[in-house]
Amino acid sequence: MKPAPLSRETLLPKLAAHVLEHGLGSASLRPLAKAAETSDRMLIYHFGKKEQLITDVLGYIAGIYSAALDAAMGEERATSRQQCIARILAQGREPAMQPFMVLWWEIVAGSARGVPGYREAAEQMMSELLAWLETQMPEDDPDPVGGARYLLTVIEGSLMLSAVGHARTAREGMIASGL
Amino acid sequence: MKPAPLSRETLLPKLAAHVLEHGLGSASLRPLAKAAETSDRMLIYHFGKKEQLITDVLGYIAGIYSAALDAAMGEERATSRQQCIARILAQGREPAMQPFMVLWWEIVAGSARGVPGYREAAEQMMSELLAWLETQMPEDDPDPVGGARYLLTVIEGSLMLSAVGHARTAREGMIASGL
DNA sequence: TTGGCCTTGTAGCAATCGCTACATCGCGCT
DNA sequence: AGCGCGATGTAGCGATTGCTACAAGGCCAA
Secondary structure, eight states: OOHHHOOOOHHHHHHHHHHHHOOOTTTOOHHHHHHHOOOHHHHHHHHHHHHHHHHHHHHHHHHHHHHHHHHHHHHHSSSSSHHHHHHHHHHHSSHHHHHHHHHHHHHHHHHHTOTTTTHHHHHHHHHHHHHHHHHHHHHTOOHHHHHHHHHHHHHHHHHHHHHTTOOOHHHHHHHHHOO | OOOOOOOOHHHHHHHHHHHHHHHHHOOOHHHHHHHHOOOOHHHHHHHEEEEEEHHHHHHHHHHHHHHHHHHHHSOOOSSSSHHHHHHHHHHSSSGGGGHHHHHHHHHHHHHHHHHHHHHHHHHHHHHHHHHHHHHOOOOSSSHHHHHHHHHHHHHHHHHHHHHHTOOOHHHHHHHHHOO
């Protein structure tokens, strides 16, 4: 059993897994190194400094997220905006997506505070989701582009309310609005 | 110049000010103590442990937020849902609200990750905002309660998109939806 | 005055933080 | 064989973390 070659590329998956499981708050060099079966020394060696490592990991995770969207896309389009939203919210509730969701709010918080690298990752993920949403809009939708932007807004608002224990509020609001 | 008496009540305003300015990430005992003109020793003495301190500070900030909403409420109701949303988003863009906004996403992130005390503060703030929104709904609105829930969802989604550099997406979505 | 309690200062603990100096190892090139 | 260089381990630095032991001040009641 030869030890796996060490590089950014072989490190990133393990680092991303650790960040997805434990969050960015506890993403310090030694725990990360342990998760990647290396030493903090080598993480600095390969990434230069921690800030760069986090940036790279967030970019890598954004890539995973994008792939997950692609994987979920195969099915046929939705037949209505309601169905479209319902599908996405259902996907967000899946246990497999939970680590993404929890991490997502940390990224948003970092983005809002201007932490380097966070905004780029957040922007990328939102752009991917928006593009994906456009492909999922009903075929006969009068305004798929604008509609996708609108649905994205409602979806993210709904997810946020769920994150703070107001899932019911979001649900009742969507019912009241006909969505 | 007698030194101000030291207690939870006299400490909280200064602690809250520091948290609003610098965020929860750098809210460690020594900086907080310096901001409150005391020592970390005394913070622990008065609050027991840091977790309790943070919980109390978040509760205090939620109170400030509530008061800010009340202060902004004086004017007459909106005449349409569009105007209602526009007002609130305009208020959220005000420089004075910026610290609240930035802190808000840290609270959401903590709530999503289950950090003790965060969820309660977030839930309280959302409930206050929802109640306030209901009072701001147009007088002739067919469903003020459900409408307020719907508008809250859209508003929070819009604020999130703004926080990650997608303000334009949110704006275009609202235009496309007629809001 | 004395005793006791609430409050406060000083000092320090063990743990963790990001990062670095130094030495070593192994591989390829000449 | 010898040399050079990238990759890695060991050890440690100074700073910061939450928290505590100990002593001393200040004030009120007996």
